[in-house]
Amino acid sequence: MIDTILTNLAMIIATTLMYSTPLVFTSLGGVISENSGVINIGLEGMMVIGAFIGAALGYFIGNPWLAFIGAGVAGGLFGLLHAFACVTFGANQIVSGIAINFLGPGIALFLSRIFFEGATMTKSISLDNKMPRPLNGIFPEGSLLNIIFDNQYATVYLALIMVFLFWFFLYKTKYGLRLISVGEHPTAADTLGINVMKIRYFAVIMSGVFAGFGGAAMSLAIVSNFRPTLISGHGFIALAAMIFGKWKPQGALLACLLFGGSQGLAVFLGQFDFEISSQLISMLPYVITIVVLIGFVGKSAAPSADGIPYEKEHKN
């Protein structure tokens, strides 16, 4: 009895880790952009392009890491676009983000049709060319650790390391201090000779890079190809996770785990023969998210200048 409970628990933990990973990468992207004062609801579109480029490069090159980096670069280019509109031209950040959310899937489909003989789905990457699984076969067969870690891809561990690195960067380095100051009070930062534009560019580009990673963590690990419905909302969920997490990397991680966990639970419950329709069960993650949002996350603490374009005073 206890054994089955533990086994089931381990299985849920395993799926939680798996499903959270793309969200964690993307959420971190949101954290860095918004802490510098630029709202990025384009995470979804950036994630889609990352997922496509990851899957396509993975198929053609066969090296998952190069494909992963390529996905980051593609996301970063979208970030650059967003920065160009919002930082240089002070465009409305929501509008620019929405544009990117249309652009990402559009370009992904367009390229997919060119390179995959008109198909909207990329060809599957062979198992050997997917992300490696570093702890595969390390723990004894059937042990709980084996259930949890055996099938986890390298992206899972990388995501956790990245959370720590982001936390360290934001709160322990001088560039993190500057980045937060720019998101809180850009004029004050400016009076201290901090280059607001440069920092915001950096943050928004990095945001794209990590959303790209998030997409690739999906298409190179969890599944092995790209299809138009692959991302469907994960970018938005990552955005929401960042907000639950109060704009902090560690908070975003917890929120992503919660979300991944409820997804894991939905998958776990899905294997039983309930009288409930499977559609209702797959609603679970979203319901849990809303309940948590209402019940447990108090006042959110967005950076004061989040979403406000910064214009230097009259330059004649």
Place this chain on the structure above:
Amino acid sequence: MGYKNATRSLTKVIEMKNITKKFGDFVALDSVNLDIFKGKVHALLGENGAGKSTLMNILYGLYYSTSGEIFINGEKVNITNPNIAIEHGIGMVHQHFMLIKPFTVAQNIILGREPISKMSVLNMKKALKDVKEISERYGLYVDPNAKIEDISVSMQQRVEILKALYRGAEILILDEPTAVLTPQEIIELIQIIKNLTKEGKSIILISHKLKEIKEAADFCMIIRRGKHIDTVVVSETTEEELASKMVGREVSFVVDKKDKKAGDEIFSIKDLVVKDNRNIITVDKLNLSVKKGEILGLAGIDGNGQTELLEAITGLRKIESGEIKINGNDITNKTPFQIINNKIAHIPEDRQKRGLVLDFDISENTILENYYKKPFSKKGILQYNNINVYANELIDKFDIRPKKASKMARTLSGGNQQKVIVAREITNDPDLLIAAQPTRGLDVGAIEFVHKSLIEQRDNEKAVLLISFELDEVMNVSDRIAVIYEGKIVGIVDAKDAEVEKLGLMMAGGGNK
């Protein structure tokens, strides 16, 4: 001996030549010259909106001048951003604080010039040590670990000064540094300024307080509406002369006030207990009452519960226990909306945070409390014609400059922002007017006007509660003076019998309890 002779043998560190600055077609500065000499204190005097802050923002690289040149130590410098100014040893303490609220004091001071161990990793230990060192060296004590949002306005001011000193400023611009300080703190600041000049630093001091200029400055430049009027040697002039040069007419320093008997009690506070942000009791069983037709002055050193008291009365802070009544109605823990409708008006301490919506224009700011009433709104639609008429009336009556109702509050000079608030609150014709530092940042002409307005309220049988760090102001304008110390009223005296020494003693916790 005159300005020319007095400066002949001095070293010129900064020379600003023919500086002109236009905002659109509005000329904020018209070919202004300014010379700064090593080790000297230069005061800048001018009415609200004269262009003082603009001139300093140009020197600090925040604004570009439309035309003109700047020389630092004889070398022409194109100051296109603050970094260049900082590199040339210019530091600036801005009129409106440039602090990151959620950061600590130390983080704010080091920002942009952070001590690091290796690989850009912050060395907070060294930061704390450095901050402690300069704060001790100049006698500017602060708690380096406190968050900015938790410390008082005057503490924030110290942080601003420390920020400039930390960057090794040789020329320090202080834009109205004393507007937010208590008299005691002003004396300390003047001492600090003297210490700094002894070390060869040059100071540019903007102030509306002539007494301070007399005390601290060597030279004083006067500007009026963007034009250079005169530069004088301070020791060779008088306060009266400075004032009339600045305003262009004679200014009266005595508050003209007729004797008057106060009426019935209209506002009362009983056993009020309020906590501050750190959950510490800062207003402690306080009792106070104000009568019709009187101005009650509240004197006290900053941080003795004044801010929390005000926030409690105006519905901005939760009241733990006690009772507040106006006209017999209980307004304890009511919403600000309900409190306003009970005819209480409030000129807040922090004009940018609580007084204005900075991204609204003047006209919108004048109807913040009445926007839903006729004639400003009909069937839920704002009537901009009526709003503009009303705003223009206020602009004329209160001499808000420039006379343009569509100007964004953010782009007004500090003093004119204050005038918008005063105009709005007084025109609402409240039964009780709470005026917290109502003349902060105003020029002498405008101060005269605000004082007159407060007295007018009183003469119309309204009540006024005046909170000010300026003892002079409290003593001249009030009918009775209550002294607050550690969240309690420790004494009430008639303004006629009040003596500075005795009040000072009570404010420091001594004297008759």
